[in-house]
Amino acid sequence: MEQIASALADAARWRIVELLAERPRSVGELAELTGLRQPQTTKHLQALARAGLVTVFPLGQRRVYAVETAPLAALARRLRELVEATEAHEGERDVIARYRAAIETESAVADRERWADGRTFSFERVLAAPRDVVWRHWVDPDLLASWWTPPPMTVTDCALEPRAGGRAVLEYRDAEGRYRSEGQVHTAKQPERLVFDLSVLDAAGAVSFSGHYDLTLTAAPNGTRLRLGLRITETAVEAVPYIAGIETGWGQVLDNLAGAVGASQRTTRAVTKGKEPQS
Structure with missing residues (x-):
């Protein structure tokens, strides 16, 4: 979970995941849409892949990336748990206030x-x-x-x-x-x-x-x-x-x-x- 959160903490990687949520895209297309150079885009995609957030499909000379939903679903569940825990302990925040x-x-x-x-x-x-x-x-x-x-x-x-x-x-x-x-x-x-x-x-x-x-x-x-x-x-x-x-x-x-x-x-x-x- 820490690796997923760390990978998504970068604004450029977060934008890449948003774009891949729409459909699989090539490195060149992602670079064009994000305004990054291709080497930068590749490094960001490698970081996302190490966290299990994306998968690469080599298609001849092209490399197409697709988002993996399972890690995102796990993150969403964890965030919901944190929200529920915070709401359950709102009284303690009130005490501090x-x-x-x-x-x-x-x-x-x-x-x-x-x-x-x-x-x-x-x-x-x-x-x-x-x-x-x-x-x-x-x-x-x-x-x-x-x-x-x-x-x-x-x-x-x-x-x-x-x-x-x-x-x-x-x-x-x-x-x-x-x-x-x-x-x-x-x-x-x-x-x-x-x-x-x-x-x-x-x-x-x-x-x-x-x-x-x-x-x-x-x-x-x-x-x-x-x-x-x-x-x-x-x-x-x-x-x-x-x-x-x-x-x-x-x-x-x-x-x-x-x-x-x-x-x-x-x-x-x-x-x-x-x-x-x-x-």
């Missing part, structure tokens, strides 16, 4: 230190799992790492130790670098409430902003109602990208959490029945 718009909005007001101090956010979800399962996904480091960053980021260190004075840390990486937040747990009442701080650090280790989190879990008819409050302090001017991404980012990771606790429930039920968990 909203994030960019949020950065522009925040940049317009980030003109001094502590510019976003006191700003609050709140998030709520009803999760299809009991409170103890949801609680474990917050305080067990392995379970926490399974959902606590949006794609395509990878957690490298995380902890919310469920005790007053416990360690709170989130470190993750992507293709651009590593990012770290550190703080402390203030309240841990299993399986109801978790209060903690996290300060986002810049590359030099300075605080970009601090987030003060209050998580409550209450029983709901269909599982567990999660409420997460967040208040911002110590905001640096350079914190614009972080602040702009809070709403979208936490929306994504809480969606991740919903999927993680659902998967955990399915696995637990399978094991309880004496069956192997389904992959």
Whole structure:
């Protein structure tokens, strides 16, 4: 497929294929119609032949070329697949567009230190799992790492130790670098409430902003109602990208959490029945 795409990437070769789609043509005719010299035309036809896009028919002193439809059909199928994949993931493009718009909005007001101090956010979800399962996904480091960053980021260190004075840390990486937040747990009442701080650090280790989190879990008819409050302090001017991404980012990771606790429930039920968990 790469060879086909590469062969068709040249405008002259693309024009030759268009002409051959109408009917087989000789090298001389193709040269005349494209405005190329015959040696150039021959080289382009050889490249198309190596990609399987054309076939040559020697007819005495003439060489006539015809297009092969199978490679073009394969390319068309692949392009349709790409279009379908893009349409299926349009939501992710929308996320980037909203994030960019949020950065522009925040940049317009980030003109001094502590510019976003006191700003609050709140998030709520009803999760299809009991409170103890949801609680474990917050305080067990392995379970926490399974959902606590949006794609395509990878957690490298995380902890919310469920005790007053416990360690709170989130470190993750992507293709651009590593990012770290550190703080402390203030309240841990299993399986109801978790209060903690996290300060986002810049590359030099300075605080970009601090987030003060209050998580409550209450029983709901269909599982567990999660409420997460967040208040911002110590905001640096350079914190614009972080602040702009809070709403979208936490929306994504809480969606991740919903999927993680659902998967955990399915696995637990399978094991309880004496069956192997389904992959």
